[in-house]
Amino acid sequence: MPSFFIEHQNVFLIGMGLIIISLFIYVAIISYKERKKMAASKALGFVILMIICYGGLSILEFHYKEWVSLAFIIGPIIKTIVLFLPIRGLSKIKSDLPQGKTDERIIMFSRMRLEKDSDRFKSYYQDHPEHLESDNEFRKLPGLLKEGSINYDPVLFGASDASFFTVDQLHQAVDGPVNATIRKYQADELSRFVKKWVKKLGALDVGITELKDYHIYSHVGRGDDYGKEVELNHKYAIAFTVEMDEEFTELGPKAPIVMESAQQYLNAGVIAVQLGQWIRNLGYEARAHIDGNYRVVCPLVAKDAGLGEIGRIGLLMTPKLGPRVRIGVVTTTLPLITDIPTEDKSMIDFCEQCKKCAHVCPSDSISLEGRKNINGVNRWQINSDTCFNFWCKVGTDCGRCMAVCPYAHPDNTMHNLVRFGIKNNFMLRKLALWLDDYFYGKIPVVKDLPKWMQLKEIKDE
Ligand code: SF4
Ligand code: SF4
Structure with missing residues (x-):
């Protein structure tokens, strides 16, 4: 393990922690703006989890800390690269042309x-x-x-x-x-x-x-x-x-x-x-x-x-x-x-x-x-x-x-990034399915009508 990394591991940890935390804050803000309260609160949950993980790791001292730090710094980078590599895995899928007219x-x-x-x-x-x-x-x-x-x-x-x-x-x-x-x-x-x-x-x-x-x-x-x-x-x-x-x-x-x-x-x-x-x-x-x-x-x-x-x-x-x-x-x-x-x-x-x-x-x-x-x-x-x-x-x-x-989902950077990954990489396709169920629910609940749509009819006496 290079001594430069061992000496500066806490700086790298805090840096990576801040990047990941910012990402989840961004997800929480976008979700809140999209009126997806469950997704916003789950993203905030991740923010807290990341503060605990990266903050705790940078404070604590223990044997082999440098290896654990390395995993927490390099792991997210490798995962991101792998998930966005163009590995489509679509060779078996065929599209056909329709035949004949419909009445x-x-x-x-x-x-x-x-x-x-x-x-x-x-x-x-x-x-x-x-x-x-x-x-x-x-x-x-x-x-x-x-x-x-x-x-x-x-x-x-x-x-x-x-x-x-x-x-x-x-x-x-x-x-x-x-x-x-x-x-x-x-x-x-x-x-x-x-x-x-x-x-x-x-x-x-x-x-x-x-x-x-x-x-x-x-x-x-x-x-x-x-x-x-x-x-x-x-x-x-x-x-x-x-x-x-x-x-x-x-x-x-x-x-x-x-x-x-x-x-x-x-x-x-x-x-x-x-x-x-x-x-x-x-x-x-x-x-x-x-x-x-x-x-x-x-x-x-x-x-x-x-x-x-x-x-x-x-x-x-x-x-x-x-x-x-x-x-x-x-x-x-x-x-x-x-x-x-x-x-x-x-x-x-x-x-x-x-x-x-x-x-x-x-x-x-x-x-x-x-x-x-x-x-x-x-x-x-x-x-x-x-x-x-x-x-x-x-x-x-x-x-x-x-x-x-x-x-x-709306046409914005966050969802477009996921849609790009879905198109590009078979692993991200699977991850996107799991994330969608996790953040938005497997069977999302239908919300109440907004107040302005709830009119009370005045009946004649
Ligand atoms: S299977 Fe999934 S992606 Fe396809 S139409 Fe239904 S909800 Fe949409
Ligand atoms: S009943 Fe509703 S959810 Fe089912 S296919 Fe028809 S429109 Fe879609």
């Missing part, structure tokens, strides 16, 4: 609109008798945003309804006449403009892909065009994400989750409609795909536009916020430069191990198993029947899975 009529949002004994109702269940029994179950329940549901609140459900109402007003503007004068610009300049402007309008991330066959629904499942074959001959699709507010999302399945879903469907809808109109002004076709009026499967478009992967919940998992986003899409003939989808196998690997969403799901709708071959594609599929039944009981779109996902 929008079979998705739950279309089935829930079928009115009993109507022609559409009869025709649908004649073709799909396998759905009748389970669909009759949700029809016995109060329903989404309905009085009698567990989380019914006229003020908060009314706010959600107001946002959905406004989205509905945008349906008439998803398409429109195209300017007869065609303006020509370089595709790369147009693509750059689209990305900068859409972010300026409030999007989190934007990507461009060629529109593929499997992106497009085979038949319309909602509205006046119900049952018609979808005709969409656009070459490109612009996909973008908007952030779901963390505070509202983590209150799901209480009313704020559906307030926030509706608000972000509206925000995505406004951006998509504006973008579509701008493209038509330049003389090219464009169609916005917004809530209740889609002709494409948005998560598949967004994945191919390089915005993320499809995870265990079957939703788009973005690198910065996981599933805590909503998606908007505009398809168009405007010449653009496409993005190369960056396949992030670390997300699939993390989902394979994590399963937090499956453990918290109140209706056990999320599989705890590995990906399965579904119609030729290796993926997870949630049980949308049981999920939707739960929505119809509570009256909201729940979102518990989205809220607890370790990827869904």
Whole structure:
């Protein structure tokens, strides 16, 4: 052991102790700001533990102290280096391309609109008798945003309804006449403009892909065009994400989750409609795909536009916020430069191990198993029947899975460092899972509604 180290070991110990303590103080401050009191108090617990360990060690004198000091000084450095080395361990994971088109009529949002004994109702269940029994179950329940549901609140459900109402007003503007004068610009300049402007309008991330066959629904499942074959001959699709507010999302399945879903469907809808109109002004076709009026499967478009992967919940998992986003899409003939989808196998690997969403799901709708071959594609599929039944009981779109996902933490340096490590190193992936459970709880508790949301109705005498 060099005499220089033995003489100055206490200085090194205090230095390393201060670095680690500062790190945990930083974690405590960020957690407190994020309203995660449990995480903040656990981080403060570590601060105290580190003061005891490093402070005590620098004061005490005992045999072989220099070796123990060395371990306390070098150990954290070696661990950090090892955990951030690019050792991905992802060779076994394969991604498949989806095959064939989806009929929008079979998705739950279309089935829930079928009115009993109507022609559409009869025709649908004649073709799909396998759905009748389970669909009759949700029809016995109060329903989404309905009085009698567990989380019914006229003020908060009314706010959600107001946002959905406004989205509905945008349906008439998803398409429109195209300017007869065609303006020509370089595709790369147009693509750059689209990305900068859409972010300026409030999007989190934007990507461009060629529109593929499997992106497009085979038949319309909602509205006046119900049952018609979808005709969409656009070459490109612009996909973008908007952030779901963390505070509202983590209150799901209480009313704020559906307030926030509706608000972000509206925000995505406004951006998509504006973008579509701008493209038509330049003389090219464009169609916005917004809530209740889609002709494409948005998560598949967004994945191919390089915005993320499809995870265990079957939703788009973005690198910065996981599933805590909503998606908007505009398809168009405007010449653009496409993005190369960056396949992030670390997300699939993390989902394979994590399963937090499956453990918290109140209706056990999320599989705890590995990906399965579904119609030729290796993926997870949630049980949308049981999920939707739960929505119809509570009256909201729940979102518990989205809220607890370790990827869904805010976009800041602390969480981005963990997300970088998850992508880069298989050991950090395991450590991140453990840390998430430790700091935020394996099954996090849903907090109470903030006071400003708790209105007392005045009843007439
Ligand atoms: S909670 Fe875990 S398993 Fe579920 S989507 Fe998020 S990372 Fe994947
Ligand atoms: S939204 Fe709720 S019920 Fe549906 S899968 Fe997610 S956690 Fe389960």
